Amino acid sequence: MSVVAPRPPRRLLAVPLAVFALAAACAAAMVWTLERQDRAQLRAQVADIAGDHANALQRAIGLALSANNALMALVREGQGTVTQFEEIGTQMLPFYPGIAAMGLSPGGVVRQVVPRQGNADTIGFDQLNDPRQGAESERARESGQLTLAGPMELVQGGLGVVGRQPVYLEDDLGQRSFWGFTYVTIRLSEVLAAARLPQLIERGCRYRLWRIRPDTGHEQTIAASTPAASADAVSRVLTLPNGQWTLSLIPAAGWGAPGVLALRCAVGLLFALLMAYLAHLLVALKAHERGLAHQVAQRTAEIQATQQQLRAIIDAVPDPLFEIDLDGRCCSVHSQRAELLVAPADALVGRNVTQVLPALAAQSVLEVLHEAQSRGWSTGRQIMLDLPRLGSTWFELSAARKPDGADARPRLILLARDITQQREAQERVQHLAHFDPLTDLPNRTLLAERARRHIADAQARGEQLATLFLDLDHFKNVNDSLGHRVGDILLVAVARRLESLLRPQDTLSRLGGDEFLLLLPSTHAAHAGEVATRILSAMAQPFQVEPYELSTTASVGIALYPADGDSFDTLCQRADAAMYQAKRGGRNRHGFFTADLQARSVRTLQIENALRRALERGQLELHYQPQVSLATRQIVGAEALLRWRHPELGQVSPAEFIPVAENSGMILAIGEWVLRTAVHDAKRWLDMHLPLPAISVNLSAVQCRHPQLPEMVARCLRQAGLPARRLELELTESAAIDDPAAALAMMEQLHGRGVRLSMDDFGTGYSSLSALKRFQIHKLKIDQSFVRDLDADANDRAIVSAIIRMAQALGMQTTAEGVETEGQLEFLREQGCDAGQGYLFGRPLPADAFEAYLRTHRDNQATAEHVGS
Numbered sequence: 001m002s003v004v005a006p007r008p009p010r011r012l013l014a015v016p017l018a019v020f021a022l023a024a025a026c027a028a029a030m031v032w033t034l035e036r037q038d039r040a041q042l043r044a045q046v047a048d049i050a051g052d053h054a055n056a057l058q059r060a061i062g063l064a065l066s067a068n069n070a071l072m073a074l075v076r077e078g079q080g081t082v083t084q085f086e087e088i089g090t091q092m093l094p095f096y097p098g099i100a101a102m103g104l105s106p107g108g109v110v111r112q113v114v115p116r117q118g119n120a121d122t123i124g125f126d127q128l129n130d131p132r133q134g135a136e137s138e139r140a141r142e143s144g145q146l147t148l149a150g151p152m153e154l155v156q157g158g159l160g161v162v163g164r165q166p167v168y169l170e171d172d173l174g175q176r177s178f179w180g181f182t183y184v185t186i187r188l189s190e191v192l193a194a195a196r197l198p199q200l201i202e203r204g205c206r207y208r209l210w211r212i213r214p215d216t217g218h219e220q221t222i223a224a225s226t227p228a229a230s231a232d233a234v235s236r237v238l239t240l241p242n243g244q245w246t247l248s249l250i251p252a253a254g255w256g257a258p259g260v261l262a263l264r265c266a267v268g269l270l271f272a273l274l275m276a277y278l279a280h281l282l283v284a285l286k287a288h289e290r291g292l293a294h295q296v297a298q299r300t301a302e303i304q305a306t307q308q309q310l311r312a313i314i315d316a317v318p319d320p321l322f323e324i325d326l327d328g329r330c331c332s333v334h335s336q337r338a339e340l341l342v343a344p345a346d347a348l349v350g351r352n353v354t355q356v357l358p359a360l361a362a363q364s365v366l367e368v369l370h371e372a373q374s375r376g377w378s379t380g381r382q383i384m385l386d387l388p389r390l391g392s393t394w395f396e397l398s399a400a401r402k403p404d405g406a407d408a409r410p411r412l413i414l415l416a417r418d419i420t421q422q423r424e425a426q427e428r429v430q431h432l433a434h435f436d437p438l439t440d441l442p443n444r445t446l447l448a449e450r451a452r453r454h455i456a457d458a459q460a461r462g463e464q465l466a467t468l469f470l471d472l473d474h475f476k477n478v479n480d481s482l483g484h485r486v487g488d489i490l491l492v493a494v495a496r497r498l499e500s501l502l503r504p505q506d507t508l509s510r511l512g513g514d515e516f517l518l519l520l521p522s523t524h525a526a527h528a529g530e531v532a533t534r535i536l537s538a539m540a541q542p543f544q545v546e547p548y549e550l551s552t553t554a555s556v557g558i559a560l561y562p563a564d565g566d567s568f569d570t571l572c573q574r575a576d577a578a579m580y581q582a583k584r585g586g587r588n589r590h591g592f593f594t595a596d597l598q599a600r601s602v603r604t605l606q607i608e609n610a611l612r613r614a615l616e617r618g619q620l621e622l623h624y625q626p627q628v629s630l631a632t633r634q635i636v637g638a639e640a641l642l643r644w645r646h647p648e649l650g651q652v653s654p655a656e657f658i659p660v661a662e663n664s665g666m667i668l669a670i671g672e673w674v675l676r677t678a679v680h681d682a683k684r685w686l687d688m689h690l691p692l693p694a695i696s697v698n699l700s701a702v703q704c705r706h707p708q709l710p711e712m713v714a715r716c717l718r719q720a721g722l723p724a725r726r727l728e729l730e731l732t733e734s735a736a737i738d739d740p741a742a743a744l745a746m747m748e749q750l751h752g753r754g755v756r757l758s759m760d761d762f763g764t765g766y767s768s769l770s771a772l773k774r775f776q777i778h779k780l781k782i783d784q785s786f787v788r789d790l791d792a793d794a795n796d797r798a799i800v801s802a803i804i805r806m807a808q809a810l811g812m813q814t815t816a817e818g819v820e821t822e823g824q825l826e827f828l829r830e831q832g833c834d835a836g837q838g839y840l841f842g843r844p845l846p847a848d849a850f851e852a853y854l855r856t857h858r859d860n861q862a863t864a865e866h867v868g869s
């Protein structure tokens with residue numbers, strides 16, 4: 001199961017940024033709203049203030065202007081004549097604050113004015129014709145309404161307005177006529193002071209009192225703070241007789257409060273950052289949660305996978321598994337094979353091993369449990385149980401401590417592995433390791449063990465011990481003629497018959513093939529000889545093997561401890577030597593190991609040791625013996641014969657050292673040297689045009705069995721540069737006996753490379769015609785034992801002539817070996833033998849001598865040809 005890992009937390013940045021943007025937008029909206037509310041509130045406050053002051057101003061001007069009403073009443077009262085004006089006017093002035101002057105202008109010309117002081121200059125001022133006030137005065141006269149002129153620079157100085165009331169008088173006839181004006185001059189500074197305009201600055205406002213001039217249509221500032229109120233001011237309009245005045249107010253610090261705004265912005269930013277941070281924490285928390293959830297899912301999946309794997313492993317275990325407490329009480333059972341349980345699993349749970357197992361087995365189980373409890377594990381203990389279905393079954397117990405559970409009572413897992421087959425196999429292997437599978441007799445290994453024990457006993461008790469080496473005579477014939485199955489049955493029968501002749505303390509062993517070894521402890525030479533005699537006469541009794549009644553004999557060699565050796569190997573070797581001696585003595589007999597045999601085995605050892613260094617020390621040499629055509633006396637070939645001269649051993653015959661070389665394996669290296677030397681010599685002579693058509697080289701059976709032989713031959717030829725058809729390899733019949741199929745394959749390969757094969761010593765061995773045919777033999781060499789007595793022995797003559805005819809029939813050449821006399825030569829020629837080799841034609845010669853021989857032969861031949869021609 002796989003768990004998809006959470007994606008990398010990109011949101012860790014994106015979400016806080018988004019939240020920050022949102023929070024910042026909210027904060028900005030909030031700040032903007034608050035600002036708007038504050039501004040509206042401030043505007044309302046300022047508007048109230050403006051209203052207050054505008055009203056106060058309007059009242060102040062209105063009050064000042066109302067003085068005209070009183071003056072107009074005076075004029076009308078006096079029908080245009082006002083006496084005591086100065087007195088009345090002076091009394092009125094205190095009731096009209098802000099009035100700088102008030103006066104009467106009959107016909108538009110100022111005639112009376114109070115206070116006189118400061119205004120005396122205005123007497124005579126013609127209001128209707130004044131360029132600045134004329135138009136205004138004219139409008140008042142025409143409208144009959146109170147008009148207000150200004151603000152303007154007053155004649156008295158300073159800025160002020162003039163409220164002018166036209167006065168019309170009615171005569172008795174009710175005719176209205178213009179009398180003139182009453183007027184009041186209002187000094188603006190005082191009116192404004194009365195309306196507390198300057199205090200606006202203290203109240204934190206900037207102001208501007210202004211109007212639109214009716215004559216120009218432009219704004220005219222009447223009064224203003226420094227600096228004046230700007231365009232976005234709150235305004236209140238005062239309606240006055242000559243139009244409208246406007247009072248504009250603006251907070252001195254402006255509509256906004258930058259400090260508050262900055263604070264709010266800072267708070268908003270802080271809020272946004274806080275929200276972003278919280279969002280970051282939240283996202284991180286979520287990511288952490290997701291990570292945790294992922295880890296939990298992953299661990300869960302792993303645990304599940306482990307559990308499944310564990311379950312699969314447990315299911316795959318074919319052996320019973322028990323959960324068991326330290327006292328041996330079974331808590332649970334798992335077994336794929338119910339037949340491996342002593343009782344059904346249900347019946348085992350809750351019961352103690354002492355109740356369900358035999359006492360010994362139960363004891364073993366408890367010991368295993370306790371060992372596992374103290375050491376952590378236990379393994380290797382084996383028990384055998386008699387199971388209802390399987391019978392005797394062996395188990396190997398393994399136990400391991402289970403981690404303490406909640407109840408803290410120690411529990412263990414016990415595995416009982418069925419090792420019945422393994423034990424049987426071990427026993428079989430053990431048996432095979434020590435017993436011969438065919439006869440079930442102890443093999444050499446077991447025999448050696450017992451021999452060592454018996455030798456030690458014999459040494460301790462001062463006794464003798466005999467080893468008898470027995471080899472059946474001509475057993476190979478049984479195998480060859482009746483087959484290996486019959487041979488095997490015969491061997492088993494021989495084994496049983498031999499066993500019947502022995503004492504209980506004796507050991508009979510089969511070493512392999514038809515070789516048996518007997519070990520007779522606590523014996524002496526006479527008893528050993530008796531046993532050997534009994535064996536020979538027992539063997540002489542025919543064996544009934546299936547339909548065949550087989551007669552066989554045996555040769556027995558005896559070696560005694562301590563006289564002939566004090567080790568098993570030595571005794572064995574010497575009994576073997578004695579057996580060979582018995583064979584050489586005519587078989588079906590026994591013989592004791594003797595001093596003469598000992599001397600021979602010593603010589604063999606000497607030869608073996610010396611031969612190991614013969615090659616490297618250049619002690620080996622090749623001699624060449626000519627092979628001559630019997631018809632023409634021409635040289636048809638030469639046989640290479642190995643010579644060994646040892647500084648101490650002297651000239652050693654190949655008949656003696658070649659078997660030693662074969663037994664020790666040295667023949668491979670020596671044989672290769674022989675072949676290489678022979679083909680090199682032959683090539684040299686070929687190059688010298690000496691008359692040598694072919695060279696023959698002996699191959700031992702050991703060489704023939706070597707799989708690399710064809711390659712080795714080809715390599716030697718290639719290195720020397722000698723054509724393959726000029727080489728002839730001489731094989732003995734024994735080369736093909738052990739493994740004819742392999743020998744055939746090897747010979748086919750040699751033949752395939754163009755090398756000729758000849759059969760050496762023909763007639764002395766197997767002489768199988770079918771083998772000859774299959775092996776593609778080119779030539780038969782008639783053994784010298786038949787040639788030797790040709791003159792005297794009619795049998796030999798018959799054999800030789802039969803061999804020659806047979807060879808002719810098979811299309812093979814013949815070469816007779818050991819030709820020494822003219823008589824032999826004559827007979828062989830008459831029979832049609834192709835060639836001869838022997839002292840009559842020439843003895844084996846060292847290479848240089850043989851080269852001289854070849855040269856002489858060539859010269860003689862040339863002379864003969866010359867004479868003949």
Ligand SMILES: Nc1nc2c(ncn2[C@@H]2O[C@@H]3COP(=O)(O)O[C@H]4[C@@H](O)[C@H](n5cnc6c(=O)[nH]c(N)nc65)O[C@@H]4COP(=O)(O)O[C@H]3[C@H]2O)c(=O)[nH]1
Nearest residue numbers: 641642654655658674698699700818819820837838839844
């Ligand atoms: N009495 C008598 N003997 C004659 C006469 N003409 C030749 N001989 C001997 O007869 C033997 C012929 O060789 P072989 O049968 O192959 O028998 C050879 C051969 O089987 C083996 N041998 C020799 N050289 C080699 C070798 O290089 N390799 C192997 N594998 N075996 C070799 O040793 C055997 C003995 O060799 P040699 O002692 O050299 O003995 C030679 C030779 O000297 C004769 O007219 N009268």
